[in-house]
Each structure stands twice: as C-alpha cells, then as structure tokens.
Amino acid sequence: MVAVVPEPGGGERGGPPVAGRLCPLDASGAAAGPPERVPDLPAAVAGWEARAAPRWLWASTAESYPALLRAGVRVARCHDTELTEALLLAYSGRWGEPRALPARPR
Numbered sequence: 673m674v675a676v677v678p679e680p681g682g683g684e685r686g687g688p689p690v691a692g693r694l695c696p697l698d699a700s701g702a703a704a705g706p707p708e709r710v711p712d713l714p715a716a717v718a719g720w721e722a723r724a725a726p727r728w729l730w731a732s733t734a735e736s737y738p739a740l741l742r743a744g745v746r747v748a749r750c751h752d753t754e755l756t757e758a759l760l761l762a763y764s765g766r767w768g769e770p771r772a773l774p775a776r777p778r
Contacts, residue, residue, distance in 0.1 A: 673727045675730070677712070694720070713739065
C-alpha cells in the first residue's frame with residue numbers, strides 16, 4: 673500500500689503538474705520509510721502503478737484522483753478514507769454526522 677498526499681494547486685489543464693508526497697506502508701499500515709516529495713505526482717503514481725500495482729491510500733478520491741485522470745493516470749485499487757468513514761458512520765446509524773477533523777472532540 674502507498675499513501676498519497678497531493679499538494680494544493682497544480683494539475684489544471686496546461687498548467688504545471690500537481691506535486692505531492694508518497695509513502696509506502698507495511699502490512700500493518702505503518703510507514704515503511706519516510707514520505708518522499710515528488711514534483712510530478714501523476715508521473716510518480718503511474719510509475720508505482722506499472723511496477724508494483726499497489727493499493728493506494730488517500731484522504732479523498734474527489735480531491736486526489738481528478739489530477740491523475742487529467743494526466744491520463746488510472747489506478748486499479750485504492751482506499752478512500754473519507755468514503756470509508758462515511759460508510760462506517762452510516763452503518764452505525766450516524767449518516768450525515770460530522771466526520772474527520774470536524775468530528776474530533778474538543
């Protein structure tokens with residue numbers, strides 16, 4: 673599994689590619705090394721996908737995937753933590769409740 677964190681900005685048609693960070697994870701989900709900053713996230717993801725076909729982990733497909741698609745990059749498998757959290761809340765009868773950082777107790 674490889675964690676993906678895109679940096680804000682970039683990735684628009686004709687503009688510079690989106691940069692970001694990639695971090696391989698071990699079987700327990702812990703970092704298997706330090707995060708690596710990549711200046712061209714779509715190219716780096718395409719390289720990983722071709723070499724290892726990992727399962728990707730990102731916070732939100734809606735935020736992470738459009739820049740990859742614009743660059744012609746598709747991934748076979750991913751975990752979307754935002755969607756997973758929404759599904760778990762719905763299963764427990766709490767659909768629509770705040771999640772992620774807004775749900776954090778103060």
